[in-house]
Amino acid sequence: MKDGKAWVSDTFINDVFQSGLDQTFQVEKRPHPLNSLSAAEISEAVTIVKASAAIPPQHPFYRNLTARAR
Numbered sequence: 001m002k003d004g005k006a007w008v009s010d011t012f013i014n015d016v017f018q019s020g021l022d023q024t025f026q027v028e029k030r031p032h033p034l035n036s037l038s039a040a041e042i043s044e045a046v047t048i049v050k051a052s053a054a055i056p057p058q059h060p061f062y063r064n065l066t067a068r069a070r
Contacts, residue, residue, distance in 0.1 A: 001007060009015075037045070046065055049055055055062045 049062060049065055057063070
């Protein structure tokens with residue numbers, strides 16, 4: 001704090017990202033297979049999951065997938 005305001009040095013970001021301390025962001029070692037899906041492909045996947053009896057609507061995967069597709 002400096003004069004009642006939050007203060008961060010001008011080198012803070014470089015210090016954090018170059019120090020190896022930051023674990024909140026990591027570059028993928030290999031791309032996730034779903035990264036390359038188009039919006040149409042994602043919509044089609046949601047339709048398939050919704051139509052399937054194998055994944056009930058209360059399952060976290062179903063809820064997460066359909067929520068992200070909205």
